[in-house]
Structure formats: C-alpha cells, structure tokens
Amino acid sequence: MSLLDELQVILGPGGLLTGTDVSSRAAGVWRDDSLDALAIARPRSTEEVSRILALCSQHRVSVVTQGGLTGLVHGADAANDQLILSLERMRNIEDIDSTQRTATVQAGVNLQTLQEAAEEHSLFFPLDLGARGTATLGGNAATNAGGNRVIRYGMMRDMVLGLEAVLADGTVVSSMNHLIKNNAGYDLKQLFIGSEGTLGVITRLVLRLREAPSSQNIAFVAFESFESVTKMLKSVDRDLGGALSAYEVLWNNFYRLVTEAPATNRPPLSADHPYYALIETQGNNDKLDKQQFETILESALEDGLIVDAVIAQSATEGRNIWAIRDDVEQTFRIGTPIIFDVSLPINRMEAYLIEVRSRLDAALPQNTLWVFGHLGDGNLHLDVQTAAGDALAHRPIIERAVYEPLKGIGGSVSAEHGIGLEKKPYLHLSRSSQEITLMQTLKMALDPEGILNPGKIVDATRENAQ
Ligand code: ZN
Numbered sequence: 001m002s003l004l005d006e007l008q009v010i011l012g013p014g015g016l017l018t019g020t021d022v023s024s025r026a027a028g029v030w031r032d033d034s035l036d037a038l039a040i041a042r043p044r045s046t047e048e049v050s051r052i053l054a055l056c057s058q059h060r061v062s063v064v065t066q067g068g069l070t071g072l073v074h075g076a077d078a079a080n081d082q083l084i085l086s087l088e089r090m091r092n093i094e095d096i097d098s099t100q101r102t103a104t105v106q107a108g109v110n111l112q113t114l115q116e117a118a119e120e121h122s123l124f125f126p127l128d129l130g131a132r133g134t135a136t137l138g139g140n141a142a143t144n145a146g147g148n149r150v151i152r153y154g155m156m157r158d159m160v161l162g163l164e165a166v167l168a169d170g171t172v173v174s175s176m177n178h179l180i181k182n183n184a185g186y187d188l189k190q191l192f193i194g195s196e197g198t199l200g201v202i203t204r205l206v207l208r209l210r211e212a213p214s215s216q217n218i219a220f221v222a223f224e225s226f227e228s229v230t231k232m233l234k235s236v237d238r239d240l241g242g243a244l245s246a247y248e249v250l251w252n253n254f255y256r257l258v259t260e261a262p263a264t265n266r267p268p269l270s271a272d273h274p275y276y277a278l279i280e281t282q283g284n285n286d287k288l289d290k291q292q293f294e295t296i297l298e299s300a301l302e303d304g305l306i307v308d309a310v311i312a313q314s315a316t317e318g319r320n321i322w323a324i325r326d327d328v329e330q331t332f333r334i335g336t337p338i339i340f341d342v343s344l345p346i347n348r349m350e351a352y353l354i355e356v357r358s359r360l361d362a363a364l365p366q367n368t369l370w371v372f373g374h375l376g377d378g379n380l381h382l383d384v385q386t387a388a389g390d391a392l393a394h395r396p397i398i399e400r401a402v403y404e405p406l407k408g409i410g411g412s413v414s415a416e417h418g419i420g421l422e423k424k425p426y427l428h429l430s431r432s433s434q435e436i437t438l439m440q441t442l443k444m445a446l447d448p449e450g451i452l453n454p455g456k457i458v459d460a461t462r463e464n465a466q
Helices: 003-011 046-059 111-120 137-142 226-239 252-259 286-302 315-326 328-332 346-363 391-409 424-430 433-446
Strands: 039-041 063-066 083-086 093-097 102-106 160-166 172-175 201-208 215-223 244-251 275-283 308-311 338-343 368-374 379-385
Touching: 003 039, 003 046, 046 063, 046 083, 046 160, 046 172, 046 201, 063 137, 093 111, 102 111, 111 137, 137 201, 215 226, 215 286, 215 315, 226 244, 226 275, 226 286, 226 346, 244 252, 244 315, 252 275, 252 315, 252 328, 252 368, 275 286, 275 315, 286 308, 328 379, 338 391, 346 368, 346 379, 346 391, 379 391, 391 424, 424 433
Parallel strands: 039 083, 063 083
Antiparallel strands: 093 102, 102 201, 160 172, 160 201, 215 275, 215 308, 244 275, 244 368, 338 379, 368 379
8 A cells, every 4th residue: 555545544524635735735824835645644633643663664754734824934845755744633632731731731722712711611721922813823833932921921831831742653652741840851842932843743742721811002112222121021020020011112213113104103202213112911909000000100100211201091002002013014014024033132122123133234235124023032023025026036145144143242143933944054153063963863763764854953864872
C-alpha cells in the first residue's frame, strides 16, 4: 500500500485531502499564494496523530503541522513532498475546572473560542492578539505567542500547565499536568513550547485560567520626550500595584498614519507630539479603580510627565482607542511592508532607532519606518516600506539594518513571532553558537530522521553535527 492509502485507512472518510482540496487553500491568512503539499492529514485524536507520525517516520516523509496559519515568519510553510498535519478537526474544549482554574483543550481550538468559554465560567484566559478568531491554541503554544497583555500575564509559555505531544516516531508523551507547582524533574513541556513544531506535535493542552477582571480602564496619553515614556511606565506600574495590563506606545508617524484619512479612526489627541501611549488597567472595583487611575493620570499631567490625556468613558471608547493601536493594516497601503518584532532593553531604544534610521536612509533613500508596540515588554514592532512600495524587493538590506544593531545591545531578532524560515539567517545575532549547537543537539535527539517541520529555526543533520 502507498503512504497515501495507508493514511487514508488511518484517517477515514474526509480525513485526507489531496489535489485541488490542497491547492485551493491559501498558504496563510495574510498570503496570496496557495498551499503546496503531498496531502493534508486531518486527524481527530492524539492516537491518529501518533499513527500518522509513526508511518511518516517509517517512510521518511516530512510533516509540517499547521494551526490557524496566522504566523508571520514562514514557520509553517510546506513543500510538495511534505505532508501537512492540520489540527482543524481537533477542536474540543474537554474541560473547564472552575476550582482548579484550568482548561483542558485539544490543540485545534481557537484562541477566541477558549476566551469566550472561560468567560461563561466567570474566568479569564489572558492571552490576546489580533488573530484571536483564527489562531489556534496549539499554534499559540508551538510559537509561544505574546500579544497585548504580556506585561501583566506573561507569554503563552506562562499559561501552559501541561501538554500532550507526539514525537517524530509516534510516541505519545502525555504530560497533562494541572498543578501550578510541579518540580518533579525536567519541565518537558518547555521543549515543545516555542519550538515551532520541530521537536514534536502538540495535541492537547492544560491551560491556566485566571479570575475574570470586572473593571477596565483605558487612557490614551501624549509625551514630549522618550524619557517621559519610560518614566511614566515605571510610575504607573508602581502606583497601580499590579493592575497595569497594557502599555502600548505609538511613535508620531504611526499615530498620524492610523488617525488621518484614508484611515477611519478619529484622533483622540492632537497629532504634534512625538510619542503616544495606550495605557490599560484591569481590576475588580469599578469605582475605586477609576478614581485611582484618574488620580495617577492627573498627577502625571501636573508633573509634566504626560502633556495630554484622554480617558475612555465607555467600553466603546476603550475599543476605539485599541482600534488605533491595532490598525496595523494602514502600513500595507502602498504595498506589503517588512514587519519586525524586535526586543531590546528599554533604555537602548532611542539610540537603537537612530541607528536603524541612519542605516535605512543610507541604503534606501525615502524609506518609511513606522514604530509602535508593546513597549512595556521591551518589544517594538517596526514596519518598513520604501517610497515605491516595494520593500519586499529590498528585504536583505532592510533586515540587516534592523537586526544588526541588536547584537551589541543584548536585543532579540524575535520578541514574539518566532524564527521560522524568515529569521533563520539572523538567529546567530541573538543566540550564541553554543546555544544554536544545543538546539541542534535537541533536534537530533528528538527527531533523528529530521521529519518534523524540517529547515525551520535551525538546520540539523547528522552531517553538520560532527
Ligand atoms: Zn505584537
């Protein structure tokens, strides 16, 4: 029997897609090209995933696991001799435990679906990002997703208590821990979180839920200097006593881009300040939380730390402020920009951006550099476009201008998007050769045939290991 016939037997009717059922699908949510693969396997259980991987191991056929395809670094790209393993039929929320405050889910469940299910139990799953309606929890774990509330709750890694993964040879490693504290040896789940499907396939997860916040306050403020931006972060974080849930900063040209026509968001503050921030708090006492937030902002105005501010007076106004921060689509107006998610110490940001600007200007006159992002986490998004809208044609020059200055200042080429194929050439700027060698050693130990998402993050073959 051929591999496809054997897969068909494992998966049953509708479980295996081939031909135009593959090529009619887009390669990614924000992409125009279509999927190219041997076939798409759509298992319904961990056991089916295990049998598929055992079979592929035997046939030495590569397997690329796909979730919601909302990634930005070509981490789930497949080729026509590789099998796509899609977890789209593994969408069960198996359990929500209100006492232990955990959710047990299959890896194909959407992020938003879990957020809503938690809400029904008056609980809260804090991971949040723009692609919440499409991204899957398995993908969030495999890429260690970040997003909007990392400053308060951490990244996906901090919300996973346990997981089940299938190794390249089909071995199921069930590590469905429900405990907050468990120091019994190696924390094996961490091998699979953030390793982008290169070490195993995550099939189920135990996630930590929190008590739902019942009050939320959102302000949009303006600054005259970067020093004030950083001082304000320290000051609100201290004075709010742990309630700060987002500190998102917008540089002037990004603010103008997303609040001036043809963008449809109305500007809440005048457009002539160099920096703006969205500040969000979450708490559990409507009246007191609001008073405290207003007092903090008033004294920041008196001290000259901020020069203007508006506080959302309703949930709609709050959403409108978030919509300004989230309208990243505006950077796509004249063509696809190159999008970065760098991490660096906050006190190096100003000098770093001066360096990036000067490198870009030297290489590409009339480029545009938009800067915004999760400043409270030390994570900036840089979107770069040329005057002609053809940034993609100049990708290596632009990437070097953004990535190279990170090396000397302890920065990272990826704060939250991962490495995939896109950042693989620059991994060495953020990781030492010893670190990369250890990554290759792990890869070869867990996936000796090299069938799991090959070529992503690092190359690892027996040849280059010696
Ligand atoms: Zn982000």
